[in-house]
Amino acid sequence: MGTAYTPGLTVSGYTLLTKTRRLPLKGKVLVSVGDEVTPQMAVAKAAIPGIMHTVKVAELLGQDPEDVPKFLKIEIGHHVQKGDMIAESRGLFGLIRNTVKSPLSGTVEVYSQLSGHLGIREEANPLEVNAYIAGTVTTVIPEEGVVISAFGALVQGIFGVGGERYGEIAVVCQSPEDELLPEMITSSHAGKVIIGGSFISGETLKHAVAVGVSGIVVGGMLDTDLAAFLGSEIGVAITGDEEVGLTLILTEGFGHIPMAQHTFDLFKKLNGQRASINGATQIRAGVIRPEVVVPCAQAPSTAEVSEMASNSVELGRRVRIIREPNFGQIAKVVGMPADLVTIPSGAHARVYVVKLEDGSEFTLPRANVELITE
Numbered sequence: 001m002g003t004a005y006t007p008g009l010t011v012s013g014y015t016l017l018t019k020t021r022r023l024p025l026k027g028k029v030l031v032s033v034g035d036e037v038t039p040q041m042a043v044a045k046a047a048i049p050g051i052m053h054t055v056k057v058a059e060l061l062g063q064d065p066e067d068v069p070k071f072l073k074i075e076i077g078h079h080v081q082k083g084d085m086i087a088e089s090r091g092l093f094g095l096i097r098n099t100v101k102s103p104l105s106g107t108v109e110v111y112s113q114l115s116g117h118l119g120i121r122e123e124a125n126p127l128e129v130n131a132y133i134a135g136t137v138t139t140v141i142p143e144e145g146v147v148i149s150a151f152g153a154l155v156q157g158i159f160g161v162g163g164e165r166y167g168e169i170a171v172v173c174q175s176p177e178d179e180l181l182p183e184m185i186t187s188s189h190a191g192k193v194i195i196g197g198s199f200i201s202g203e204t205l206k207h208a209v210a211v212g213v214s215g216i217v218v219g220g221m222l223d224t225d226l227a228a229f230l231g232s233e234i235g236v237a238i239t240g241d242e243e244v245g246l247t248l249i250l251t252e253g254f255g256h257i258p259m260a261q262h263t264f265d266l267f268k269k270l271n272g273q274r275a276s277i278n279g280a281t282q283i284r285a286g287v288i289r290p291e292v293v294v295p296c297a298q299a300p301s302t303a304e305v306s307e308m309a310s311n312s313v314e315l316g317r318r319v320r321i322i323r324e325p326n327f328g329q330i331a332k333v334v335g336m337p338a339d340l341v342t343i344p345s346g347a348h349a350r351v352y353v354v355k356l357e358d359g360s361e362f363t364l365p366r367a368n369v370e371l372i373t374e
Contacts, residue, residue, distance in 0.1 A: 011156065017151065026144065028044065036136055045127065049121065057087050061089045068116040104120060135150030135295055136149055151296055158250055159254075164278045165277050167191050167213075167274070168193065170193065171267055175264075179201075198258040214247070216247075220254055226254075249291075316333065322370050335354075337350070
């Protein structure tokens with residue numbers, strides 16, 4: 001068997017970028033096929049219904065439920081402001097006056113004759129989905145969203161936290177082996193995506209948040225530092241919703257791991273260009289990788305498209321190991337046995353023979369590696 005196919009991390013200076021931008025509920029699409037969009041441009045919007053609140057009018061007025069309708073000052077479907085009078089009753093020849101005011105702003109949706117309660121729904125919360133990348137709308141999904149395409153650079157990491165952010169790429173380390181230190185990050189880096197080398201400490205991460213950095217891409221960090229920064233242990237669920245002040249992407253893994261030279265060199269070429277980044281990560285089924293995206297202004301020629309890397313693994317291709325004990329390390333495929341091999345767990349699987357950068361060789365299941373697309 002000469003080649004095999006495996007999921008992989010993409011590190012490419014020129015590839016087709018396709019992003020589906022979809023609302024979580026039915027709404028309105030704001031763009032059309034062929035429209036050019038910018039990263040923070042809204043492409044679809046919807047309104048999330050507010051919470052329904054119950055106002056116990058009968059109890060507050062001291063009236064029987066069947067008598068409440070004659071005391072109501074509003075009708076179903078009317079909009080009220082917080083503090084507006086919604087019911088009033090008078091007793092003892094008009095000397096005693098009971099009133100009920102709306103505890104919130106919203107729309108009166110329902111009245112129960114049985115209980116004498118009013119239902120007022122909070123005002124809807126607007127929701128917009130932006131384009132995320134600069135590109136062209138190639139597909140419109142009616143009432144849901146769009147598909148946007150562009151050509152450009154794509155660097156996927158192995159783990160990340162924090163959601164979608166934007167900023168100019170700023171390479172601050174001289175080499176992929178360098179540690180990203182606090183003194184390397186200044187006020188001039190506010191709003192930028194900083195590219196480090198092999199490692200970032202929890203102290204440096206906190207300093208970057210204080211400066212206002214938009215994102216950080218670095219080889220690795222300690223899992224204990226990351227847990228302390230997040231305020232909780234790292235789980236196995238999808239990341240990306242953390243409110244931590246910036247987006248962090250690890251390209252290699254946990255520990256002091258130099259960023260791959262190819263990746264670092266690509267970032268140096270992209271230095272100063274605007275990037276879209278997302279730390280969302282899911283390792284299990286439905287894999288999601290953190291990413292840095294830098295669309296380019298011009299479409300590629302036919303020749304350039306034909307030169308784009310494939311997803312095939314061949315002898316000599318570089319892969320990343322995604323299971324312990326060598327999690328995150330880069331290796332070269334030096335053997336591809338065609339027959340099934342019995343692995344330590346007792347299962348039979350196809351394997352690769354790989355060589356690490358220190359020259360050591362070993363065998364591991366093909367499912368334990370990711371292809372690095374270059």
